[in-house]
Amino acid sequence: MGLFKEISCAHCGNKAGMLSRLKLKDGNYLCWDCQKIIPDSIRDSWAALNGAENYQGLLDYKKKSDSEYKPQFNGTFSYGEIEIDENHGLFRIEYDDTLIYSFANVVDFDFGFVAETVKEGIFKDKVKGKSIGYIVLSNPFASYSGTIKNREKTKGNLNFLKTKVVYDHPDGLLAFEEKFIVLYCMFNRTDNSFSSQYAGGQQRTELDKALSLFMVDDITELTIEKLNNIRRRLMKSFHPDNGPGEIDEKYAKKINQAYDLLFEAL
Ligand SMILES: [Zn+2]
Structure with a gap:
Protein backbone atom coordinates (compact mmCIF):
# COMPACT_ATOMS: atom_id res chain seq x y z
CA MET A 1 0.00 0.00 0.00
CA GLY A 2 1.10 3.52 -0.59
CA LEU A 3 4.40 3.22 -2.39
CA PHE A 4 3.29 1.02 -5.26
CA LYS A 5 0.09 1.91 -6.99
CA GLU A 6 -1.68 -1.10 -8.44
CA ILE A 7 -1.93 -0.87 -12.20
CA SER A 8 -4.54 -2.64 -14.25
CA CYS A 9 -4.40 -3.81 -17.84
CA ALA A 10 -5.94 -1.36 -20.29
CA HIS A 11 -7.51 -4.23 -22.24
CA CYS A 12 -8.82 -6.81 -19.78
CA GLY A 13 -8.74 -4.83 -16.54
CA ASN A 14 -6.79 -7.48 -14.62
CA LYS A 15 -3.86 -6.54 -12.45
CA ALA A 16 -0.79 -5.76 -14.55
CA GLY A 17 2.18 -6.96 -12.48
CA MET A 18 5.18 -4.66 -12.34
CA LEU A 19 7.64 -7.17 -13.80
CA SER A 20 5.43 -8.54 -16.55
CA ARG A 21 3.45 -5.57 -17.80
CA LEU A 22 4.12 -3.79 -21.06
CA LYS A 23 4.02 0.00 -21.20
CA LEU A 24 2.39 1.45 -24.29
CA LYS A 25 2.90 4.71 -26.15
CA ASP A 26 -0.06 6.37 -24.41
CA GLY A 27 1.15 5.45 -20.91
CA ASN A 28 -1.32 2.58 -20.51
CA TYR A 29 -0.23 -0.96 -19.70
CA LEU A 30 -1.02 -4.45 -20.94
CA CYS A 31 -0.89 -7.45 -18.60
CA TRP A 32 1.21 -10.49 -19.49
CA ASP A 33 -1.76 -12.51 -20.79
CA CYS A 34 -2.82 -9.76 -23.17
CA GLN A 35 0.66 -8.98 -24.48
CA LYS A 36 1.80 -12.53 -25.08
CA ILE A 37 0.20 -12.68 -28.53
CA ILE A 38 2.82 -10.12 -29.64
CA PRO A 39 5.96 -11.91 -30.82
CA ASP A 40 9.19 -11.02 -28.98
CA SER A 41 10.69 -9.86 -32.25
CA ILE A 42 8.27 -6.92 -32.55
CA ARG A 43 7.00 -6.46 -28.98
CA ASP A 44 9.01 -3.41 -27.95
CA SER A 45 8.44 -1.59 -31.22
CA TRP A 46 4.72 -2.34 -31.17
CA ALA A 47 4.46 -0.90 -27.65
CA ALA A 48 6.46 2.18 -28.65
CA LEU A 49 4.22 2.88 -31.65
CA ASN A 50 0.76 1.96 -30.32
CA GLY A 51 -1.60 2.89 -27.51
CA ALA A 52 -4.28 0.84 -25.77
CA GLU A 53 -6.81 1.80 -28.46
CA ASN A 54 -4.75 -0.07 -31.06
CA TYR A 55 -4.83 -3.39 -29.19
CA GLN A 56 -8.10 -4.47 -30.81
CA GLY A 57 -6.49 -3.98 -34.21
CA LEU A 58 -3.69 -6.29 -33.16
CA LEU A 59 -6.22 -8.92 -32.06
CA ASP A 60 -7.92 -8.60 -35.45
CA TYR A 61 -4.57 -9.04 -37.17
CA LYS A 62 -3.84 -12.13 -35.08
CA LYS A 63 -7.20 -13.56 -36.14
CA LYS A 64 -6.38 -12.95 -39.80
CA SER A 65 -2.92 -14.43 -39.35
CA ASP A 66 -4.33 -17.55 -37.65
CA SER A 67 -7.25 -18.15 -39.97
CA GLU A 68 -5.87 -16.99 -43.30
CA TYR A 69 -2.07 -16.87 -43.30
CA LYS A 70 -1.13 -19.79 -41.05
CA PRO A 71 -3.11 -22.50 -42.90
CA GLN A 72 -1.65 -21.53 -46.27
CA PHE A 73 1.88 -20.79 -45.07
CA ASN A 74 4.34 -23.12 -46.71
CA GLY A 75 7.91 -21.89 -46.46
CA THR A 76 9.90 -22.07 -49.68
CA PHE A 77 13.06 -20.24 -48.61
CA SER A 78 14.65 -19.42 -45.34
CA TYR A 79 17.61 -17.42 -44.24
CA GLY A 80 18.60 -17.45 -40.60
CA GLU A 81 15.57 -16.52 -38.57
CA ILE A 82 13.37 -15.47 -41.47
CA GLU A 83 11.28 -17.92 -43.44
CA ILE A 84 9.53 -16.86 -46.62
CA ASP A 85 6.58 -18.33 -48.48
CA GLU A 86 7.15 -17.07 -52.03
CA ASN A 87 3.87 -18.41 -53.42
CA HIS A 88 1.66 -16.54 -50.98
CA GLY A 89 3.85 -13.51 -50.28
CA LEU A 90 4.13 -14.29 -46.58
CA PHE A 91 6.98 -14.53 -44.12
CA ARG A 92 7.69 -15.12 -40.48
CA ILE A 93 10.52 -13.68 -38.52
CA GLU A 94 11.11 -16.49 -36.04
CA TYR A 95 10.01 -20.09 -36.26
CA ASP A 96 8.01 -19.92 -33.06
CA ASP A 97 6.41 -16.58 -33.85
CA THR A 98 2.70 -16.38 -33.19
CA LEU A 99 2.16 -14.04 -36.14
CA ILE A 100 2.77 -14.40 -39.84
CA TYR A 101 3.35 -11.28 -41.91
CA SER A 102 2.37 -10.34 -45.43
CA PHE A 103 4.66 -8.65 -47.93
CA ALA A 104 1.63 -6.46 -48.69
CA ASN A 105 2.19 -4.79 -45.31
CA VAL A 106 5.92 -4.18 -45.57
CA VAL A 107 6.55 -0.44 -45.62
CA ASP A 108 10.31 -0.29 -45.45
CA PHE A 109 13.27 -2.58 -44.96
CA ASP A 110 17.03 -2.66 -44.95
CA PHE A 111 19.54 -5.47 -44.62
CA GLY A 112 23.21 -5.30 -43.82
CA PHE A 113 26.31 -7.17 -42.78
CA VAL A 114 28.28 -6.44 -39.63
CA ALA A 115 31.85 -7.74 -39.72
CA GLU A 116 33.11 -9.07 -36.42
CA THR A 117 36.43 -10.75 -37.17
CA VAL A 118 38.79 -10.36 -40.08
CA LYS A 119 41.47 -12.97 -40.75
CA GLU A 120 44.24 -12.12 -43.12
CA GLY A 121 44.56 -14.36 -46.11
CA ILE A 122 47.20 -14.55 -48.84
CA PHE A 123 44.90 -13.35 -51.58
CA LYS A 124 41.75 -12.26 -49.78
CA ASP A 125 40.86 -11.73 -46.16
CA LYS A 126 38.24 -13.88 -44.51
CA VAL A 127 35.54 -11.82 -42.86
CA LYS A 128 33.15 -13.31 -40.31
CA GLY A 129 30.14 -11.54 -38.95
CA LYS A 130 26.39 -11.43 -38.83
CA SER A 131 23.57 -10.40 -41.11
CA ILE A 132 21.19 -7.90 -39.65
CA GLY A 133 17.81 -6.71 -40.77
CA TYR A 134 15.25 -3.98 -40.28
CA ILE A 135 11.66 -4.39 -41.44
CA VAL A 136 8.83 -1.90 -40.92
CA LEU A 137 5.26 -3.20 -41.12
CA SER A 138 2.06 -1.23 -41.49
CA ASN A 139 -0.11 -4.05 -40.13
CA PRO A 140 0.59 -4.86 -37.39
CA PHE A 141 2.11 -1.42 -36.99
CA ALA A 142 5.53 -2.43 -35.69
CA SER A 143 9.09 -2.93 -36.77
CA TYR A 144 11.66 -5.66 -36.45
CA SER A 145 15.34 -5.08 -36.09
CA GLY A 146 17.82 -7.73 -35.19
CA THR A 147 20.23 -10.43 -36.21
CA ILE A 148 18.85 -12.56 -39.00
CA LYS A 149 21.83 -14.83 -39.16
CA ASN A 150 24.94 -15.21 -37.08
CA ARG A 151 28.30 -16.49 -38.27
CA GLU A 152 28.15 -15.49 -41.90
CA LYS A 153 31.34 -15.51 -43.94
CA THR A 154 32.47 -13.38 -46.82
CA LYS A 155 35.72 -12.31 -48.42
CA GLY A 156 37.35 -8.95 -47.89
CA ASN A 157 39.86 -6.78 -49.72
CA LEU A 158 41.95 -3.92 -48.45
CA ASN A 159 40.82 -0.61 -49.84
CA PHE A 160 43.19 1.39 -52.02
CA LEU A 161 44.70 3.22 -49.04
CA LYS A 162 45.27 -0.19 -47.40
CA THR A 163 43.68 1.05 -44.22
CA LYS A 164 40.35 -0.65 -44.26
CA VAL A 165 38.94 -4.00 -45.30
CA VAL A 166 36.07 -3.68 -47.72
CA TYR A 167 33.74 -6.59 -48.29
CA ASP A 168 30.60 -7.64 -50.08
CA HIS A 169 27.49 -9.02 -48.46
CA PRO A 170 27.81 -12.78 -47.94
CA ASP A 171 26.20 -14.89 -50.68
CA GLY A 172 23.43 -16.07 -48.36
CA LEU A 173 22.42 -12.53 -47.48
CA LEU A 174 22.53 -11.46 -51.13
CA ALA A 175 20.21 -14.28 -52.19
CA PHE A 176 17.86 -13.47 -49.33
CA GLU A 177 17.85 -9.73 -50.07
CA GLU A 178 17.06 -10.34 -53.71
CA LYS A 179 14.12 -12.55 -52.90
CA PHE A 180 12.83 -10.13 -50.28
CA ILE A 181 12.99 -7.19 -52.69
CA VAL A 182 11.19 -8.99 -55.50
CA LEU A 183 8.46 -10.22 -53.16
CA TYR A 184 8.08 -6.71 -51.77
CA CYS A 185 7.68 -5.36 -55.30
CA MET A 186 5.24 -8.12 -56.27
CA PHE A 187 2.94 -7.99 -53.29
CA ASN A 188 3.25 -4.48 -51.90
CA ARG A 189 0.07 -2.54 -52.51
CA THR A 190 0.28 1.10 -53.48
CA ASP A 191 -3.28 1.65 -52.21
CA ASN A 192 -2.14 0.95 -48.66
CA SER A 193 -3.22 4.14 -46.91
CA PHE A 194 -0.74 3.68 -44.10
CA SER A 195 2.22 3.24 -46.36
CA SER A 196 1.45 6.42 -48.28
CA GLN A 197 1.06 8.23 -44.98
CA TYR A 198 4.36 6.75 -43.84
CA ALA A 199 6.11 7.89 -46.99
CA GLY A 200 5.02 11.46 -46.38
CA GLY A 201 2.05 11.25 -48.74
CA GLN A 202 4.15 10.11 -51.66
CA GLN A 203 3.00 7.12 -53.61
CA ARG A 204 5.76 4.98 -54.97
ZN1 LIG B 1 -4.88 -7.86 -19.88
Missing part, protein backbone atom coordinates in the same frame (compact mmCIF):
# COMPACT_ATOMS: atom_id res chain seq x y z
CA THR A 205 5.74 5.09 -58.74
CA GLU A 206 6.33 2.06 -60.94
CA LEU A 207 9.76 3.48 -61.72
CA ASP A 208 10.58 3.72 -57.99
CA LYS A 209 9.60 0.09 -57.60
CA ALA A 210 11.67 -0.94 -60.58
CA LEU A 211 14.66 0.91 -59.14
CA SER A 212 14.31 -0.83 -55.80
CA LEU A 213 13.92 -4.19 -57.52
CA PHE A 214 17.20 -3.54 -59.31
CA MET A 215 18.69 -2.25 -56.04
CA VAL A 216 19.74 1.17 -57.28
CA ASP A 217 18.88 4.47 -55.65
CA ASP A 218 18.88 6.59 -58.74
CA ILE A 219 18.44 6.03 -62.45
CA THR A 220 21.67 7.95 -63.12
CA GLU A 221 23.60 5.12 -61.42
CA LEU A 222 22.53 2.72 -64.15
CA THR A 223 24.11 1.84 -67.45
CA ILE A 224 22.77 -0.67 -69.94
CA GLU A 225 25.59 -3.03 -69.03
CA LYS A 226 24.81 -2.74 -65.33
CA LEU A 227 21.11 -3.20 -65.99
CA ASN A 228 21.80 -6.40 -67.93
CA ASN A 229 24.09 -7.73 -65.21
CA ILE A 230 21.55 -7.13 -62.45
CA ARG A 231 18.79 -8.74 -64.49
CA ARG A 232 20.95 -11.81 -65.06
CA ARG A 233 21.66 -12.06 -61.33
CA LEU A 234 18.01 -11.58 -60.34
CA MET A 235 16.88 -14.22 -62.82
CA LYS A 236 19.47 -16.64 -61.48
CA SER A 237 18.37 -16.17 -57.91
CA PHE A 238 14.84 -17.22 -58.83
CA HIS A 239 15.76 -20.33 -60.67
CA PRO A 240 15.78 -23.21 -58.22
CA ASP A 241 17.63 -26.40 -59.09
CA ASN A 242 14.41 -28.35 -59.46
CA GLY A 243 13.56 -26.54 -62.65
CA PRO A 244 11.34 -23.59 -63.47
CA GLY A 245 7.89 -23.53 -61.94
CA GLU A 246 4.87 -21.27 -62.12
CA ILE A 247 6.27 -18.92 -59.51
CA ASP A 248 9.47 -18.46 -61.48
CA GLU A 249 7.47 -17.28 -64.48
CA LYS A 250 5.72 -14.75 -62.27
CA TYR A 251 9.08 -13.48 -61.02
CA ALA A 252 10.55 -13.44 -64.47
CA LYS A 253 7.64 -11.35 -65.72
CA LYS A 254 8.03 -8.87 -62.86
CA ILE A 255 11.78 -8.61 -63.42
CA ASN A 256 11.34 -8.12 -67.18
CA GLN A 257 8.67 -5.45 -66.72
CA ALA A 258 10.97 -3.54 -64.40
CA TYR A 259 13.82 -4.04 -66.85
CA ASP A 260 11.80 -2.55 -69.73
CA LEU A 261 10.78 0.42 -67.62
CA LEU A 262 14.35 1.15 -66.57
CA PHE A 263 15.68 0.57 -70.07
CA GLU A 264 13.29 3.20 -71.43
CA ALA A 265 14.16 5.63 -68.64
CA LEU A 266 17.92 5.41 -69.30
